[in-house]
Amino acid sequence: MQPRDLYTKVEDFLSDESFQRWVRFKENHTHWEEWTLESPERAKLVQEARLWIVSMKIEDTELSEQEVQISLQDTWQTIGSFQERKSIWRTHWFRAAAAILIIGAATTAYFLLQRNPTHTVITYKDLVEKDTEGLIEQTNNSNKPQLITLADASSVLLQPKSKLSYPKEFSGNERKVYLSGEGFFEISKNPSKPFYVYANEVVTKVYGTSFRVIAYPTQPNVEVVVRTGKVKVMPNEEIQSDTQEGIMLLPNQAARFVRNNLSFEKILDITQDKPLIASTNTIEQLSFEFRDIPVQQIFTTIEQAYLVKIEYPQEKLKDCYMTTSLSDEPLPEKLKIICESLGSDTRYEMNGNQITIISTGCN
C-alpha cells in the first residue's frame, strides 16, 4: 500500500511532487501510468488533477551561475562591512546616549581678587601647552556660534569669543579637547575611548553624549548640567580639591564648581537655578524628535541648530516624510541617518558650514 492509494481529492495529487513531475516531464519512475489505469475512479481524479497542473504553470527564471556568484560575493562583502560596524557599536559604542550641559562661569578679575596663593589656577594656555600632540586651535571671533567637526565625527558648536583646541586625529585610548569659553558638544559614542573636555580647573569625562561647557576664563564658576545619561565631572588632577574623585551626574542634575574655593556643589533641581535657566541655547530648545515630518523641515531644524546651510534637491525631496529620533547624535551622524533613511543613493557632503545633500529622491 502506498500513500497515493489513499488519495481521494485532486488536492492530494497536486501536492505530490512526483505526480507533478510525471504530468509535466513524463517522468514515470513511480509508475503513475500503471497505477492510474488500475481503476476508472482513479483515472477520473488523475485526469482532473492533470488539468489543474497544466493550468497552473509558473514561469520561473533561473539566475545564471555568474549572477549567483556575484550576488554571493556582494553578500559576503556586506557581511564584512556590518561586522566592522557591529564591533564598533557592540563593543565600543554606548547604546544609551547622554546629554549634559556644562556651564562654567568665572570672572578672572573676581577670581584673581579672591585668589588664595595655595590654590592653583589652571588656564586654557597651561592646558594646551601640556598636550604634546599637535593641536588645532579654532577661535570664534564672529558673533554667531561656529560649527567644528572633530575626527571622531563628534560636533562642537563654539560660541563667540571662545576657543577650542583638539588633535587632528584622536590617537591612543582617550579623546581630549581643551575649551576656553563656551561650546555645545555632541560626542560620538565610544566607551573604550572616553572623551574629556578640559576647561579651566574642571575635567568632564563622557563616553558619548551632548553637553554644553561654559568656562570663560573670567567667570567664577564652572557648571555642568546633565540632560540624559551619565557624566563624570572632576577637578583637574593638578589642583587639590575636597572632591578629588569627582561626582557623577544623572539626568537633570547639575554640578557647580566654585573656582575660588575649588569645591563642587551638586544642583538637584536645575529648574530652580537661575544661572542655569538663563544659559540654554537654541540647540537645546529645538526638538530632534520627528514624527512623519517632511524632510525639508528636518533640514531647516538642523540649519537653525548648527548654523549651517543645507542645499538639497527640493523638487525631488518634496514628498519625503520621516519619523526619526536624532536627539543624541552628533551632526555627521544625524546627516548619515537622514541620508540612509532617504535611500541608498542619497549622501551628503560637508564643506565647512555648507552641507550638500545629493539625492535622487526617496524611492
Next chain:
Amino acid sequence: MYHTSKNTEKISDSILWAQLIADDQNAFSMLFEKYLSPLVNYGKTLMPSHEKVKDCVQDVFVDIWLYRHSLSEDVVVKAYLFSSVRKRIARLYERDRIFRQTTSLEDLEFSVRFSIEHQLITDETMELEVQQLNQLLNALPPRQKETLYLRYHQGLSLEQIAEILDINHQSVKNLLQRAILHLRKEWKGTISLLLMFSFVTS
C-alpha cells in the same frame, strides 16, 4: 527514488543549516547558491523589481550570518527563508509608505500569472478546459493565489505556509479549500456550457 531524494535534500538542508550556525562559511554559501533563484522568483511575485528583490534576499542572508548564533537549529530551512524574504519585502513597503505618506497600508499583494503548459495539451476539449481553469485561477484574490502557489508550486506544508503568511494553520486550510471549491464550481459550470456550445456548433 523520488522520495529518498526528497529526504536527503531535506536532511542536507538541515545539516547545512546546523553547520552554518556553527560558523561554517561554506555551508552558508551552499544554501545561498541553492536558494537564491527560488527566493528571487518568490520575491518577484510580491515586488516587481528584480534588483530590489535580490537585495532583499541578500539582506536576509546577511542577517542570517550576522545573527547565526541566535538562530534555532530546528527550522525547515526553505520555509524559514521564504518567510524571511516576505517579511523583508513587507518592511520595505512599510518604509516606503512612511515616505510617501499614503493613507492606507495595503497588504503585500501577491501578483503572479499562472500560465498554461501548452505542450501538454492533447486536444481541443482539453484546451478549452485548461483555458477556463487558468482564467479562473488568475482571477482569484491575491491571498488565495499565494496560498496555491506556496502549496503546489513550492511544495510547502500548511504549517509552513501559515508561518510565511503569518496567519494560523486553519486559515491556510480555509484559504486553500475556498479557492479550490470556488474554482471547481465555476469551472464545471462554464465547461459544461462551453462543451454544449461547441457540440451544438460543430
